[in-house]
Amino acid sequence: MNRATTNPSIEAGVGAGNELTRDNGTDAPAVHLHAVTYTYAGSEAPALEDVTLDVHPRERLGILGPNGGGKSTLLKLVLGLLEPQRGEIRVFGLAPAQARAAGYIGYVPQRARIEQAFPLSVREAVTLGASWRLSPLRRVPRDRRLIVDRVLRLVGAADYAHRPIGELSGGQAQRAMIARALAARPRLLVLDEPTVGIDAAGQHKFAELLATVHREMGVTILVVSHDLRAIVAGCDRVACLSRRLHSHTAPNGLTPQVLAELFSHDVAGVLGGVHVHAHAADDCGSCGPAHSVVVVEKGRSERGRV
Amino acid sequence: MGAFEVLAQPEMAWMYARALIAGACIVAACALLSVLVVLKRLAFVGQGISHAAFGGVGLAMLIGALAPALRISGVEFAVLLLFCVATALGIARATRSGDGGEGNSMHEDTAIGVFLVGSMAAGALLVQLSRSIAESRGVALAGRSWESILFGSILATGWLEVALGGAVLAVIVGVLTLVRRPLLFWAMDEGSAQAFGVPTPHVRAVLMVLLALVVVTATKLAGVVLATALLVLPGAAALRLTRRLAPVLVTSILIGLIGLVGGLALSLVTNWQPGPSVVLVLTALLGGASLWGR
Numbered sequence: 109m110n111r112a113t114t115n116p117s118i119e120a121g122v123g124a125g126n127e128l129t130r131d132n133g134t135d136a137p138a139v140h141l142h143a144v145t146y147t148y149a150g151s152e153a154p155a156l157e158d159v160t161l162d163v164h165p166r167e168r169l170g171i172l173g174p175n176g177g178g179k180s181t182l183l184k185l186v187l188g189l190l191e192p193q194r195g196e197i198r199v200f201g202l203a204p205a206q207a208r209a210a211g212y213i214g215y216v217p218q219r220a221r222i223e224q225a226f227p228l229s230v231r232e233a234v235t236l237g238a239s240w241r242l243s244p245l246r247r248v249p250r251d252r253r254l255i256v257d258r259v260l261r262l263v264g265a266a267d268y269a270h271r272p273i274g275e276l277s278g279g280q281a282q283r284a285m286i287a288r289a290l291a292a293r294p295r296l297l298v299l300d301e302p303t304v305g306i307d308a309a310g311q312h313k314f315a316e317l318l319a320t321v322h323r324e325m326g327v328t329i330l331v332v333s334h335d336l337r338a339i340v341a342g343c344d345r346v347a348c349l350s351r352r353l354h355s356h357t358a359p360n361g362l363t364p365q366v367l368a369e370l371f372s373h374d375v376a377g378v379l380g381g382v383h384v385h386a387h388a389a390d391d392c393g394s395c396g397p398a399h400s401v402v403v404v405e406k407g408r409s410e411r412g413r414v
Numbered sequence: 415m416g417a418f419e420v421l422a423q424p425e426m427a428w429m430y431a432r433a434l435i436a437g438a439c440i441v442a443a444c445a446l447l448s449v450l451v452v453l454k455r456l457a458f459v460g461q462g463i464s465h466a467a468f469g470g471v472g473l474a475m476l477i478g479a480l481a482p483a484l485r486i487s488g489v490e491f492a493v494l495l496l497f498c499v500a501t502a503l504g505i506a507r508a509t510r511s512g513d514g515g516e517g518n519s520m521h522e523d524t525a526i527g528v529f530l531v532g533s534m535a536a537g538a539l540l541v542q543l544s545r546s547i548a549e550s551r552g553v554a555l556a557g558r559s560w561e562s563i564l565f566g567s568i569l570a571t572g573w574l575e576v577a578l579g580g581a582v583l584a585v586i587v588g589v590l591t592l593v594r595r596p597l598l599f600w601a602m603d604e605g606s607a608q609a610f611g612v613p614t615p616h617v618r619a620v621l622m623v624l625l626a627l628v629v630v631t632a633t634k635l636a637g638v639v640l641a642t643a644l645l646v647l648p649g650a651a652a653l654r655l656t657r658r659l660a661p662v663l664v665t666s667i668l669i670g671l672i673g674l675v676g677g678l679a680l681s682l683v684t685n686w687q688p689g690p691s692v693v694l695v696l697t698a699l700l701g702g703a704s705l706w707g708r
Contacts, residue, residue, distance in 0.1 A: 189608065220605075225453065226657075227659045229658075240612060242595065244592045274657075285606070
């Protein structure tokens with residue numbers, strides 16, 4: 109896969125190994141989950157059961173799974189918004205809430221619900237991500253304003269940095285949200301369903317953007333999605349989650365059998381009576397020779413490069 | 415008697431001057447918060463808190479009936495404030511929206527509905543009870559009339575209330591300055607703010623207390639029924655005219671002040687009640703801003 113960026117502003121604005129990168133300062137895994145189980149109040153079945161998983165520093169891990177498979181729960185646990193009933197979670201060696209309070213975690217929501225009339229520009233919103241912890245009597249220091257400029261260029265949002273944050277298109281808003289997360293120079297960037305509502309071209313651009321962010325900032329990336337393409341295109345490793353962790357593997361280890369097992373309940377629930385099976389790469393003209401294709405069939409097909 | 419003849423009398427002139435100064439402080443405080451109220455869709459919360467003030471009025475009257483020595487503006491203000499702050503925090507606690515928590519939290523509109531009707535009912539009964547107590551004791555209960563409770567009595571403002579209005583404005587400006595960054599982050603994107611580490615329940619609680627504070631003072635100007643108007647109309651009008659933070663806040667205050675001066679002038683000329691007159695002018699200003707902002 110070609111991960112080179114085509115955005116000239118990125119190349120002009122940011123060099124490798126600069127002040128955007130924050131030293132991890134520890135050999136601890138970026139994220140460590142050991143035998144984590146979480147059950148929501150009033151529910152008998154656990155949303156997550158006995159999940160053990162390590163995310164290494166600077167790794168890009170995708171968490172793939174069907175709707176209701178526990179992805180959002182895992183994300184809330186990593187962010188420290190929920191406490192597991194059993195097991196242990198560490199983010200760079202700290203409890204998630206501590207890591208969050210220390211500013212180690214940058215979060216990009218699935219879709220930020222920002223009022224159209226909200227009276228902040230994109231630049232001001234991104235600056236807020238870098239400065240909300242500052243003393244109220246302090247102005248935003250120059251170095252932080254420079255970082256804001258750089259992340260805006262890095263994500264390709266510099267051209268519309270002056271526009272009101274509530275008036276952006278879906279793709280523009282997503283870039284602004286990534287910039288806001290990066291402006292705080294997190295060690296871990298968590299993205300929640302980043303490609304929902306984005307077309308195929310937008311997903312391709314998103315994968316390029318994620319690769320650029322990873323290359324330029326050296327940040328650990330955790331992507332949570334049920335979208336195969338979002339996961340495969342932008343991650344080094346994929347963890348398949350459907351209440352339990354089914355496997356973790358490199359993207360090319362995602363066999364059709366693994367996906368069929370992972371999504372069988374979800375797909376059957378939505379479409380009814382469909383089946384998931386594999387074709388050789390030659391069957392699909394849009395995929396490269398190293399890929400196989402997963403096709404979900406029933407009237408319409410959805411293709412993901414694996 | 416014409417408006418100029420009214421103002422030519424020193425007593426009347428001072429009455430309007432006090433109303434103008436106190437009203438300006440109240441309107442400015444409300445206008446600052448109204449931007450947040452509109453953006454966070456908290457108008458109904460403001461309505462709930464302002465109607466809760468009715469319960470506070472009843473409690474203050476009961477205290478006045480039982481202990482006539484405490485029948486002073488400062489005590490009434492303190493009782494109202496405590497009642498409204500308790501209601502605001504109760505609504506915040508009952509809803510806890512956006513903090514990712516679980517448990518028995520209820521929808522915001524349900525919680526407000528519960529507090530609103532509960533407080534109105536308690537207020538009505540407390541007013542009735544305090545009147546009968548005062549009557550049985552032969553005490554003259556100088557409590558507020560139903561009309562002034564519901565629609566305000568800004569012209570009855572004393573210098574103590576002017577000072578209270580100024581103090582409330584200072585508190586609002588001071589606290590907003592101190593918490594502006596986490597408050598803005600929360601207002602912009604509550605779900606993400608918590609993931610970034612913003613203490614969203616605390617931020618929400620701070621805003622609720624500030625809302626309670628301005629509502630208590632705004633009931634003097636516009637009464638419990640119309641106080642919410644001061645928390646909605648200036649901000650809603652300003653957000654139709656600009657999308658930059660500082661201009662929005664300044665515009666909101668200016669619109670509030672124009673509404674106040676225009677409303678008092680209208681009241682003076684027509685002999686209408688000042689509170690509803692101010693709200694009517696503000697509503698007209700919002701209509702004008704909507705047309706201008708198209």
